[in-house]
Amino acid sequence: MKKKIIWLAILLAVGTFTCGCSREEKKAEDISDKIDRFTTKTADKAVKKMKTPLDKARKTQEYGEERLKDIDEAMEKQ
Numbered sequence: 001m002k003k004k005i006i007w008l009a010i011l012l013a014v015g016t017f018t019c020g021c022s023r024e025e026k027k028a029e030d031i032s033d034k035i036d037r038f039t040t041k042t043a044d045k046a047v048k049k050m051k052t053p054l055d056k057a058r059k060t061q062e063y064g065e066e067r068l069k070d071i072d073e074a075m076e077k078q
């Protein structure tokens with residue numbers, strides 16, 4: 001009788017620990033997923049904020065180069 005009670009207690013303990021661990025793993029995975037999503041979202045915003053001024057600067061440079069080219073062509077025609 002005592003052996004059955006001991007085995008039952010052991011089985012209950014093992015079952016409880018395995019269920020508890022799997023829940024913690026799910027929570028850890030959920031937290032990890034949230035962190036990954038947040039990191040990706042933040043990185044995308046940072047890249048966009050960095051690229052926008054660079055793109056504007058490149059366009060401005062292209063406009064300047066085109067204008068200089070037009071001025072050079074006009075000077076050659078005179």
